[in-house]
Amino acid sequence: MPHESETTGIGRRNMSALMSVLQQARYASVTPDILQEAAPFLDLGGEEIRASLFFTTDQTGRELCLRPEFTIPVCRAYLTSADAGTPTRYSCAGPVFRMRAGEPAETLQVGLESFGRTDTAAADAEVLGLASEAVRAAAGGSLTTIFGDAGLLASLLDALRLPALWQRRLKRGLDKGESAATVLAAAPTTAADHSGVLAAMAGTDAAGARALVDDLLSIAGIASVGGRSASEIAERFLSQVALRAAPPFGPEQRSILDRYLAIAGEPDAAALALRALAEEAGLDLSAALDLFEARISLMAIEGVDLATTRFSGAFGRNLDYYTGFVFEARLAGLPGGPVLVGGRYDRLAQALGSTVPVPAVGAAIWVDTLHPGQGTPR
Amino acid sequence: MTTSRPLVLAVPSKGRMQENAAGFFARAGLTLQQGRGARDYRGTLAGFDDVEVAYLPVADIVSQLAEGAVHLGVAGEDLLREQVADAGARVALLSKLGFGNANVVVAVPQAWIDVRGTADLEDVAAVFHARRGRRMRVATKYINLTRAFLSSRGVTDYRIVESLGATEGAPASGTAEFIVDITTTGATLTANGLKVLDDGVMLRSEANLMASLTAPWSDATLAAARMILARIAAEEAARLSREVRAQFEAGAPDLGPEAAARFAAERFPSGSPDLQIFHCAAGQVGPLSDWLVERGAGKVIVAPMDYIFAAANPLFDSLVGRLPSGGRSEPVP
Numbered sequence: 001m002p003h004e005s006e007t008t009g010i011g012r013r014n015m016s017a018l019m020s021v022l023q024q025a026r027y028a029s030v031t032p033d034i035l036q037e038a039a040p041f042l043d044l045g046g047e048e049i050r051a052s053l054f055f056t057t058d059q060t061g062r063e064l065c066l067r068p069e070f071t072i073p074v075c076r077a078y079l080t081s082a083d084a085g086t087p088t089r090y091s092c093a094g095p096v097f098r099m100r101a102g103e104p105a106e107t108l109q110v111g112l113e114s115f116g117r118t119d120t121a122a123a124d125a126e127v128l129g130l131a132s133e134a135v136r137a138a139a140g141g142s143l144t145t146i147f148g149d150a151g152l153l154a155s156l157l158d159a160l161r162l163p164a165l166w167q168r169r170l171k172r173g174l175d176k177g178e179s180a181a182t183v184l185a186a187a188p189t190t191a192a193d194h195s196g197v198l199a200a201m202a203g204t205d206a207a208g209a210r211a212l213v214d215d216l217l218s219i220a221g222i223a224s225v226g227g228r229s230a231s232e233i234a235e236r237f238l239s240q241v242a243l244r245a246a247p248p249f250g251p252e253q254r255s256i257l258d259r260y261l262a263i264a265g266e267p268d269a270a271a272l273a274l275r276a277l278a279e280e281a282g283l284d285l286s287a288a289l290d291l292f293e294a295r296i297s298l299m300a301i302e303g304v305d306l307a308t309t310r311f312s313g314a315f316g317r318n319l320d321y322y323t324g325f326v327f328e329a330r331l332a333g334l335p336g337g338p339v340l341v342g343g344r345y346d347r348l349a350q351a352l353g354s355t356v357p358v359p360a361v362g363a364a365i366w367v368d369t370l371h372p373g374q375g376t377p378r
Numbered sequence: 379m380t381t382s383r384p385l386v387l388a389v390p391s392k393g394r395m396q397e398n399a400a401g402f403f404a405r406a407g408l409t410l411q412q413g414r415g416a417r418d419y420r421g422t423l424a425g426f427d428d429v430e431v432a433y434l435p436v437a438d439i440v441s442q443l444a445e446g447a448v449h450l451g452v453a454g455e456d457l458l459r460e461q462v463a464d465a466g467a468r469v470a471l472l473s474k475l476g477f478g479n480a481n482v483v484v485a486v487p488q489a490w491i492d493v494r495g496t497a498d499l500e501d502v503a504a505v506f507h508a509r510r511g512r513r514m515r516v517a518t519k520y521i522n523l524t525r526a527f528l529s530s531r532g533v534t535d536y537r538i539v540e541s542l543g544a545t546e547g548a549p550a551s552g553t554a555e556f557i558v559d560i561t562t563t564g565a566t567l568t569a570n571g572l573k574v575l576d577d578g579v580m581l582r583s584e585a586n587l588m589a590s591l592t593a594p595w596s597d598a599t600l601a602a603a604r605m606i607l608a609r610i611a612a613e614e615a616a617r618l619s620r621e622v623r624a625q626f627e628a629g630a631p632d633l634g635p636e637a638a639a640r641f642a643a644e645r646f647p648s649g650s651p652d653l654q655i656f657h658c659a660a661g662q663v664g665p666l667s668d669w670l671v672e673r674g675a676g677k678v679i680v681a682p683m684d685y686i687f688a689a690a691n692p693l694f695d696s697l698v699g700r701l702p703s704g705g706r707s708e709p710v711p
Binding site for chain 1: 486487488489490491492497500501502504505506511512513514521522524525528529532534535536537538549550552554555556571
């Protein structure tokens with residue numbers, strides 16, 4: 001065995017300090033395998049994460065990878081466990097593996113996940129509060145936290161009747177750090193080139209549209225090949241007809257969206273600004289705003305320091321699976337990335353094969369960022 | 379020792395690329411001499427004692443250029459971009475060779491009459507993912523190019539299925555919904571019921587003469603490279619231009635400046651105003667000749683040239699300019 005480096009020694013001590021806080025809070029310790037089936041990570045994260053995974057194959061040719069994170073393995077373990085379906089809290093700790101230029105491939109992470117709780121605001125607040133407490137216990141110092149709300153943004157876009165295609169692109173663009181202006185300026189699709197077909201389809205039903213697509217394929221002499229059925233093609237034409245007929249996402253809607261994205265600041269002030277925006281715009285966002293306000297109250301109870309916590313309408317995390325509360329936190333005075341990241345992911349369980357939705361929220365702590373670059377002798 | 383190591387020139391070991399590369403070097407007056415038999419993978423370059431020729435599969439040429447195991451090589455740009463992560467920092471593209479032309483394209487079934495461009499593909503893939511709970515699959519051997527291209531177009535709801543042959547058959551056989559593949563005429567795609575997206579050309583590739591920026595470039599290997607590249611540049615310059623000789627009656631005006639301005643033709647001194655000699659791009663031969671006749675030439679004779687050696691060596695200069703220490707990198711022992 002090579003001699004353990006001083007830095008790793010600090011990492012191990014930090015890891016135990018973090019875990020003892022989580023275990024006192026009854027987050028049961030689990031240990032996912034280091035070697036994982038690769039498919040779930042690629043299915044959920046997309047091919048864009050392929051470049052950061054370490055792959056290998058087993059003797060049957062199945063693609064395996066070193067675990068890049070804990071949420072997906074822990075969620076899979078929960079779904080196949082006896083606890084599935086009941087509220088359950090887990091914690092885990094150990095190395096995770098990602099290829100990143102100029103950074104170590106193996107880093108220590110501590111994760112906490114809370115499954116199955118229907119008291120959404122309380123579960124959100126508890127996870128952020130506990131993760132913050134653990135970081136403070138291990139590293140001392142104070143945290144600055146920023147959070148967003150993917151659920152509130154989705155409610156707003158629904159209320160503004162932004163078509164599904166644009167909702168998807170906007171969320172993904174914002175999560176990648178693009179501006180709404182950039183996303184919304186892009187070409188929608190090439191529907192404009194098919195105006196004859198779309199005109200012919202206006203007013204028809206699914207069966208009529210399907211018959212038209214069949215005829216078009218047959219006239220063009222195309223034997224249907226691959227992936228999508230004629231019905232799916234017909235449905236897409238119909239959705240484009242609907243998109244063209246829909247009330248436009250005009251300057252008024254656009255200005256409401258821009259105002260939402262620009263709201264940033266202390267949680268209570270942000271809540272007031274959001275209420276005011278909804279009222280002025282005549283939009284019913286009450287369910288999402290009630291949750292937003294309840295969560296802030298509970299965050300304070302869970303020990304989150306609201307004075308160093310900021311909401312940002314434009315804040316998102318670059319992972320498709322977050323559906324609600326999203327957050328990240330940094331230790332004051334430390335450069336580099338966040339020490340603590342997480343959020344709500346209510347659709348993950350179904351994407352991993354659950355037949356029923358499972359509400360879930362979790363966080364990950366990057367242990368090596370707690371004392372960056374320190375290798376002080378013991 | 380650095381000075382005893384030869385310059386290694388890697389050339390494709392089989393197929394059309396081998397024939398084309400051999401033809402290219404032959405035109406430049408560089409004769410590749412394969413070792414004792416056709417199965418020998420090492421050879422020499424006639425007249426160059428300190429050059430070793432390595433016959434390698436094209437994929438290996440690219441990786442050995444990137445690692446610095448060979449100095450110069452011939453390979454397609456597609457493989458370089460696919461296989462080498464930071465290609466620009468490790469390998470210099472010195473010259474396009476005019477063969478091995480092929481495009482790397484995104485192709486979808488022709489039956490997808492509602493899909494014309496990548497914006498449609500983004501939409502269709504997202505709906506497919508949401509509805510079926512799985513991502514569309516793209517069959518390809520160009521994993522890295524595909525990921526970078528689709529990412530730049532905002533297409534994220536897909537999975538790559540690695541395909542090392544007959545990729546165009548994947549949609550019909552049901553192992554993928556669409557493909558990324560290399561095509562020259564598109565005929566194979568059409569025969570398999572596929573079409574290229576309007577904005578689906580990811581890379582226009584052709585064979586390139588490449589130089590490793592990570593290889594141990596000693597003074598001796600640089601000197602050998604300078605001579606090889608001078609011949610290649612001389613052949614390239616000659617191949618792309620023509621010599622035009624025009625005969626005039628006595629007392630004809632000097633047409634040099636006007637020919638330079640109108641046809642980018644270079645005037646060569648002939649010793650007599652009755653004979654004016656120009657070099658021009660091959661495509662300018664017709665217009666230049668017509669104009670010379672118009673200006674009183676009795677006869678215009680156009681001839682191809684074998685080589686144009688020049689004091690300037692742009693291929694070598696571009697290699698030296700890219701090397702980290704201006705061409706004095708010493709190998710790590």
